[in-house]
Amino acid sequence: MINPGRAFVACLWLAAVSAIAPPLAAQQAAAPALNSQQTQRAKTLGKRVKCMCGGCDDAAGTCTHSGGQFAGPCDTAKAELKEIDERVARGDSDDLILQSFVQEYGPTVLIEPPKTGFNWVAWIMPIVVPIVAFLLVWHLVRRWRHRAELAPAGGPPISQELLSRAREEAQKDLNE
Amino acid sequence: MDIFGSFALLLAFFAAAYALCAGIAGVLSRRTLLTKSARHAGMAVFALITLAVASLEYFFFTDDFSLAYVASHSNRALPAFYKFAALWAGQEGSLLWWSWLLSVYAFLALFLNRKKHPELMPYVGATLAGVQIFFLTLNNFVANPFHVLGGADASGVMHVAKVSEGSGLTPLLQYPEMVIHPPMLYLGYTGFTVPFAFALAALLGRYPGEKWIHITRRWTMVAWCFQTVGILLGAHWAYSVLGWGGYWEWDPVENASLLPWITGTAFLHSVMMQEKRGMMKVWNVWLVFTTFMLCILGTFLTRAGIVSSVHAFAESSIGGWFVAFLAIVLAVCLLAWWKNRDYLRSDNQLDSLASRESSFLFNNLILLAACFAVLWGTLFPVFSEWFTGSKITVGPPFFNKVNIPIALFLLFLTGVGPLLAWRRTSSDALKRNFAWPLTGGMAAGVIAFVFGFRDFYALICLILSVFVTLTIASEFFRGARVISQRDGVNFLTAVGELTMRNTRRYGGYVVHFGMVLIFIGIAGQAFNRDVQKEMAVGQSLQIGPYTILCQNIDQPSNDNYQSERTTLEVFRNGKSEMMLYPERRTFLTSQITQTVVAIQSSPLRDLYVVYAGRSPDSGKPVVHAYLNPLVKWIWFGGIVVVLGTGLAMLPNRRAAIVLRPATEKSWGQSATSPVSAPIRRTDSND
Numbered sequence: 001m002i003n004p005g006r007a008f009v010a011c012l013w014l015a016a017v018s019a020i021a022p023p024l025a026a027q028q029a030a031a032p033a034l035n036s037q038q039t040q041r042a043k044t045l046g047k048r049v050k051c052m053c054g055g056c057d058d059a060a061g062t063c064t065h066s067g068g069q070f071a072g073p074c075d076t077a078k079a080e081l082k083e084i085d086e087r088v089a090r091g092d093s094d095d096l097i098l099q100s101f102v103q104e105y106g107p108t109v110l111i112e113p114p115k116t117g118f119n120w121v122a123w124i125m126p127i128v129v130p131i132v133a134f135l136l137v138w139h140l141v142r143r144w145r146h147r148a149e150l151a152p153a154g155g156p157p158i159s160q161e162l163l164s165r166a167r168e169e170a171q172k173d174l175n176e
Numbered sequence: 177m178d179i180f181g182s183f184a185l186l187l188a189f190f191a192a193a194y195a196l197c198a199g200i201a202g203v204l205s206r207r208t209l210l211t212k213s214a215r216h217a218g219m220a221v222f223a224l225i226t227l228a229v230a231s232l233e234y235f236f237f238t239d240d241f242s243l244a245y246v247a248s249h250s251n252r253a254l255p256a257f258y259k260f261a262a263l264w265a266g267q268e269g270s271l272l273w274w275s276w277l278l279s280v281y282a283f284l285a286l287f288l289n290r291k292k293h294p295e296l297m298p299y300v301g302a303t304l305a306g307v308q309i310f311f312l313t314l315n316n317f318v319a320n321p322f323h324v325l326g327g328a329d330a331s332g333v334m335h336v337a338k339v340s341e342g343s344g345l346t347p348l349l350q351y352p353e354m355v356i357h358p359p360m361l362y363l364g365y366t367g368f369t370v371p372f373a374f375a376l377a378a379l380l381g382r383y384p385g386e387k388w389i390h391i392t393r394r395w396t397m398v399a400w401c402f403q404t405v406g407i408l409l410g411a412h413w414a415y416s417v418l419g420w421g422g423y424w425e426w427d428p429v430e431n432a433s434l435l436p437w438i439t440g441t442a443f444l445h446s447v448m449m450q451e452k453r454g455m456m457k458v459w460n461v462w463l464v465f466t467t468f469m470l471c472i473l474g475t476f477l478t479r480a481g482i483v484s485s486v487h488a489f490a491e492s493s494i495g496g497w498f499v500a501f502l503a504i505v506l507a508v509c510l511l512a513w514w515k516n517r518d519y520l521r522s523d524n525q526l527d528s529l530a531s532r533e534s535s536f537l538f539n540n541l542i543l544l545a546a547c548f549a550v551l552w553g554t555l556f557p558v559f560s561e562w563f564t565g566s567k568i569t570v571g572p573p574f575f576n577k578v579n580i581p582i583a584l585f586l587l588f589l590t591g592v593g594p595l596l597a598w599r600r601t602s603s604d605a606l607k608r609n610f611a612w613p614l615t616g617g618m619a620a621g622v623i624a625f626v627f628g629f630r631d632f633y634a635l636i637c638l639i640l641s642v643f644v645t646l647t648i649a650s651e652f653f654r655g656a657r658v659i660s661q662r663d664g665v666n667f668l669t670a671v672g673e674l675t676m677r678n679t680r681r682y683g684g685y686v687v688h689f690g691m692v693l694i695f696i697g698i699a700g701q702a703f704n705r706d707v708q709k710e711m712a713v714g715q716s717l718q719i720g721p722y723t724i725l726c727q728n729i730d731q732p733s734n735d736n737y738q739s740e741r742t743t744l745e746v747f748r749n750g751k752s753e754m755m756l757y758p759e760r761r762t763f764l765t766s767q768i769t770q771t772v773v774a775i776q777s778s779p780l781r782d783l784y785v786v787y788a789g790r791s792p793d794s795g796k797p798v799v800h801a802y803l804n805p806l807v808k809w810i811w812f813g814g815i816v817v818v819l820g821t822g823l824a825m826l827p828n829r830r831a832a833i834v835l836r837p838a839t840e841k842s843w844g845q846s847a848t849s850p851v852s853a854p855i856r857r858t859d860s861n862d
Contacts, residue, residue, distance in 0.1 A: 050569050057427070059571065064420040064788075064800075071419050071760070071771050071788040072708060072798055111571035113556065118564050122556045126578045129552075130545035137541050141534060 034089055042081070042088045049084070049101050050111050051077040059111050060084075181231030182322040185272075188224035188279075189312040191217045192305045199302030203381075211298040215286050218301045221308055222283035225276045229263070232272065232321055236262055242338040245269055245321040251344040251765045253735035261355040262345050267479060267494070268321035270358070274475075275311040277359070278366040282308060285370050285395070296388065299377030307369050310501045318494055344765030347737075353413040361406030361433055365471040367399025368436055371443075372468035375461050379512045382519045389447050389460070394825050396447075396464075400440045401821040407433050408814040419771035419786040421706060421802040423810070426575040428483035431554040432474030435547055439467040442543040445536050452598060453533060457520040458513070459540070465509045470547075472502050483557060531600050535593040542586045549578045580633050584640060587695055590688050591644035594651050612650060617643030637699040641692045648685045648692075676829035683824025690820055693813030700781075700806025708788065710796040711742075720803045722783055723747040724756075729797055737761040739772075742787045742797060746776065758787035758799070779812075781805045 034042060046061025053076035056065050063077035073081060080101070087097045101109045113122040195217040202211030232245070236259045241247040249265040264270040282304040289297050315321070326337035348354075371392040378388035410430065415423035424430060443463040449455045477483055480495025513520075553570045560568040595601075595609040621639035629635055652671055660670035675682040709717040716725040728743040741759035745752055756774035763770065769789070776783040784802040791798050 048573070050571065057425075057571075058420070062420065064418070064786075070790070070792055070798070071786055072791070072800065075792070106566055108567050108569050111569055112574040112577075113560070113568045113570060119560065119568055122553070122560075122568070122570065122574070123578075125552050126545070126549035129548050130541070130582075133541055133545065137537055141537065 034085060038088050041094070042084050045084045045088070045094060045097055046081050048098065048111050049080055049109050051080065052105050052109060053077065179322075181228045182316075182320065184224045184227040184231065185312065185315050185320070185322070188221050188228065188275075189309065189316050191220045191224060192308040192312055195221065195305035196302050196309060199298050199305060203298045203302065208294075211301070214298065214305070215290065215301050218286050218305055218308075219283050221305075221312075222279040225272070225279045225312075228315075228322075229272060229276045232263060232269065233260065236260070239342075240338070241340070241342045242324050242326075242336050243321070244323045244325050247325060247339050247342045249342070249345055251342040253764075254342075254345055254350075255736070257352075257355060258345050258350055261349065261358075264358050264362075265345055265349055266321075268315075268319040268323075270362075271311065271314050271319050272321050273359070274362055274366060275308065275315055277362050278304075278308060278311060278369060281366055281370050281395075285373070289391070293383075293387070293391065296374070296377050296381055296383050296391075299381045300373045303373035303376050304369065307373070310497075314494065314497060318497060341765070344736075344763060347761065347763045347766065347768045347770040348417060350736075350763070350770075351413060351417050353409050353416070357406060357409035357413055360402050360409055364399050364401075364403025364406050364433075365436065365475065367395065367402055368440060368464075368467050368471050370395040370399070371464050375464040376509065376512055379461060379516050379519065382516055386450050386454070389450055392464075393447065396440065396444060397821055397825050400437070400444060401818060403433070403437045403440065404814065404817055404821070407437060408811065412811060415784075415807070416773055416775065417770070419773050419788075419800075421704065421784055421786075421800075421804060422701075423807070426550075426553070426572045428554045429474075429478050431550050431575075432477045434550055435474060436467045436470040438543050438547040438550070439463055439470055442540045442547075443467060445543075446540050449533055449536050455533065456537075458517070461513065461520060462509075463540075465505075469502060469505055469509075470551075472498060472505065476502065477554070483554060532593060532596045532598045535589060535596050539586070539589045539593060542582060542589060546579060546582045546586065549582060550575065553578065583695070584633065584636055587637070587640045587644060587692070590691065591640065591647045594647055594685065594688075609647075609650070613643045613646035616646045631702040634699040634702040637695055641696050641699075644688065644692050648689050651685055652682070673829075675823065676826075679826040679828055680824045683820050683822070683826070686820030686823055687817050688820075690813045690816030690818075693809045693816055695813075697806045697808070697810030697813060700804065700809070703805045704802065706800065706802040708798060708800040710791055710794060711799045712796055717799060717801060719783075719801045720781075721748050722753075722801075722803070724785065724799065724801055726797070726799065727755075732759075735764075737763045740787070740789070740797075742799065744774070744785060744799070746783065756783075756785050758785045760787055760789050777808050779806075779808050782807045 043061060047059045049060050051058050051060045051063040051065075051074065053063075053065070053074050055074070056063060058064060058077070060073065060077040060080040063073040064071050065074040065077070083100075084097060087100065092100075098110065102114070107114060107119070113119040115123060195214045198210050198214035198217065202208070202214055232243075234240075235243050235246045236250050237256065239250070239252050241250075245266060245268050246262075249262045249269065250259055254262065262269070264273040285304065286297070286301055289300070293300075324336050325339060326335050329335055374388045374392045374395075377383070407430075410433065411423040414425070414430075415421075443460060446456050446460055446463060450457055450460050476495055476498035480498065553575050556570050557567050560566065591613060595606075595613070597605065601609075617639040620642040621635055624635060624638050629638070652674065655674040656667055656670040659665065659673050660667050663670070663673070665673070705720060707717055707719045709715075711717060711724075711726040713726050713729060716723050718724075723746070725745045725747065726742060727745050730741055730743070732739050732741055739759045739761045741757055744756045744758070746754045746756060754776055756776060758774040759772045761770050761772060762768070771786055771788075774785045774787075776785075782802075782804040784804055786800040786802075788798040788800050790796060
């Protein structure tokens, strides 16, 4: 037999739980609240990971998904941004957050080559090649100058007639 | 009609093949008749490809969807304007368009020089025909736009299957600029074939002197100008259509268009060293070769699908053809250079580091460094996949980090170059020339810093922009002052007179000023802001000094698309300033949705508003507003660059006096008959 008192208490509990549970669940589903510094960090990190939907080449933080039904972040980008928000709220470092994305999607998720292993080459080459080229040009210039210094002074003979005609023409042009 | 087009294309292929064979035979046998017939065949290629293009356009304009290409890129409701542009919307049509533009250049090059340079032109004709053969091979046998829809029945008889409606043109291309942007870019790409052909011809034929440089100067400038316009129109299209608030995303296809532009720019500068001092001959020849090869590489990147891009054509097997062609071109260039390398020996040496020659040298170095950085970043995903098995993303932050310092150094050299004299600049002249521009630049930097300008690169860009502008202004001022005092004319007339006396030099300065404006516009990006908000009718958002109020949402439509449009009223300081109408169009045939951005542009800033559509979560309309400072300066700078290029192509009003022996050799080689050498007037090319 059901005890009416217990049934009443159970109903009260049920009512209380049903009143509290949806907002709690909603709170869990929504992005965690971040302070302004954290928001800025999350925004910056959002621009460092690529939207992995496969339909665009945007960063998750700037995904406008051109040609899609909605010109804002697509579902994939939103999920990535939410994960960033959660990890930033949890206090994870930038490296840890990016590493978690690399583990999930592979290194292609990073919007620029990571500065590790073979990928260092991506960063080094645009610096090394101009420096080597600069040194080569410098060497070339020095050699040219050295040759110019060694060249006999005076050069080929130019007749007085030609020189005077040249001077006359130049003077005439200046006077015009 | 499809047979007509196909047949015209096939005939064009054979005509080009004949032009090549007869040209080579004519050169080897020195028979004028052969070279003449080769030239005529080369010109006939233009007429034949024109017929093929006209034939394909006929299919578009008559809504004849029996051709697979027309059915895939057009539909009945497509406006006529876009039916014309649909010609280059896909792989096959754009290759045909490429061939046609190339044939226009080839025709003009052959026709305009038909009575000139008899020793050079047969080589030029053969080179142009060689390039045309490659593209006509693609048009005829690899990506033929005249494939008819249909197939064989049970008895093996072929039937044409005519569909009643086409798939329509990609919505991204249904924008007025898309009718102009690809032809401009292609005119740039194909235009570089002419200087390439002349350079190779001069090398193969050991053509004396710097004649090929003089002949190709205007051709190169035309191609460079088209490439500039094409790139800027592409950037403007991305800004106005894609709806992400930016204009350049370092997309591989964007990069592909930039590469030949950079080497072309380097060439336009370094040729002056060859013309003035007979230096850098090997360098110049290789710059032209590289520019042409980068054009082909860019086309390969766009069409082979090896790099991912929103602009790229569908992945196809066409890449192998481009690789083979590039390999052949490289082999021919290497062979021609190796066999004739003694022909490219410099006449002079560099006299001083503080000279215009060395500034050109470093300008070229920096330009090539920029070219390498862009190429490296574009291809690195492919390299990383080869070496590590995983494809690395190389996005805009990489390109910005690498290229911004290079670009700023280049801007600095733009200011330095004009202040240095040819051969040697004395320390007094250095101090005198640099004092005001440097002071002005630094003063601008200090003022900007005091007013809260803190972005490092933007600040450096401002300092350099002022410095370069002052150097350009001082160049005009000094020259015009002399004319004004001597001729007694007012200063503005003197500026005009000065400019028209040496259009190349002062046109070049105008181009530099245009580039300064573009740099300032790009630097404005550092201060971009954006806000995205769900906005029902009656709600508003705030961005910078603007308040944007949503007044209405309606659904206008036509036969081509259905639209959802917001009517936004923009207030500034409580006063209504303008109405904006951003919308989203869903194209009926393809069911693809496209943003139509509303932009209120002013010299100071752009208010750029995108209607993003209805939020997938709440169903409410979402508006994304951007405040982009100084963007208009980029487009205005582009116009200045084009005007400057046009000016530089004009002949000088009055020829300057240049003393030169009749043999056209340098002073150092004119010892044979110094007395009899006449003094004559030639165009000054400073």
